[in-house]
Amino acid sequence: MIWDAIIVGGGAAGLFCAGIAGQLGKKVLVLDHASVLGEKIRISGGGRCNFTNLHSAPNHFLSLNPHFVKSPLARYSSQDFINLVKQYRIPFHEKHQGQLFCDESANDIIQMLFSECQQGGVQIQNPVTISAITRSQDVWELATSQGSQQTRHLVIATGGLPVPAIGATEYALDLARQFDIPVNPVRPALVPLSFTAGEFLQMSDLSGISIPVTISSGQKGKRYGTYQFEEDLLLTHKGLSGPAVLQASSYWMEGESIHINWLGKKDDAELFTSLDANTRSVDSLLADLLPQRFAKLIAEQFDMSQRNWAEISKKDRERLRNYLKHTEAKPAGTLGWKKAEVMLGGVDTKALDGKTMMSKQHPNLFFIGECVDVTGHLGGHNFQWAWSSAYVCAQALVN
Helix, strand or coil, rough: EEEEEEEEECHHHHHHHHHHHHHHCCCEEEECCCCCCCCHHHHHHHHHHHHEEECCCCHHECCHHHHHHHHHHHHHHHHHHHHHHHCCCCCCCCCCCCEEECCCHHHHHHHHHHHHHCCCEEECCEEEEECEEEEEEEEEEEECEEEEEEHHHHHEECCCCCHHHHHHCCHHHHHHCCCCCCEEEEECCCCEEEECCHHHHHHHHHHCEEEEEEEEEECCCCCCCCCEEEEEEEECCCEEEEEHHHHHHHHHCCCCCEEEECCCCCCCHHHHCCCCCCCCHHHHHCCCCCCCHHHHCCCCCCCCCCCEEHCCCCCHHHHHHHHHHHHEECEEEEEECCCCEEEEEECCCHCCCCCCCCCCCCEEECCCHHHCCCEEEECCCHHHHHHHHHHHHHHHHHH
């Protein structure tokens, strides 16, 4: 038997692509090395799966070829996936800036994908390992631990390197290299940043405190340009985390600084520009703008703790204000693949057709999902890329 399509990888992109192609009349086989499929979906969003974002659009994605995402996102939008979720009567809610989560469990999305595959007559084999992939004329042959399989179309949907504990591997990247398809350098993204020295290690006693901030590049980024995010920052024992830092980490490169406005969108004009004498302590006034323990630490660092605001000179007030609005810090690195949510880089999109996800060099070889050099911002955009890239690929399998 020669399959119409074999999809290697039973995650979000692989299962979604399989279900669509199967329902369009194709004989589809999914192969995966894991004993349990959908683990990355299951642990996402705190177990509730941030499955898309209402505002998902090309400006929420990073790629060395930024125009590549436009066609897939236009052909299968977040609203299209929302309609499917509604069709399955899965309850969900908007949490923050368009982020959509399941009300109950990420398992609702996994079961929906399995149901889509079942309706399409998709066959799934797991756990199974693939020892070799070769091509003879118009047929791909896969040597697996459960025997040889042949297919006319081969889809690689094995994801990226984050969370190795659930089986993440470089399989897609290695296969691309095997067939001389270029791969852009990869690194952890949406990941906490670590520090080896400076004020953030002194703040380790404040671990767990979350602060709404504005975080920015403060310079022209070397790879993806400038950025600015208004999100929560989380102080940790090893450095900084929270949505603001995770967003910045996708842009940050070794040697670059990040810039933090600890006051975020708060109006500090009254405090810092008023010339009226104020008998309240610096600690107390800062606590109006910042978490109390953090405010106390800042006052201590500037030798202003327990001093009245009226005692502080205009020069020192300005020095404090400048720190709070323009802190510059140089991270030592990231916390690596174990803590990363996604992979930056991957199969070079210039080697793929954006309308089909097919390799330009090798007809009927496709790459979809996270293994491709397309990385979304935090908040459901990476799942939307899985759905959109899977959709356009599935349509191409029919033609």
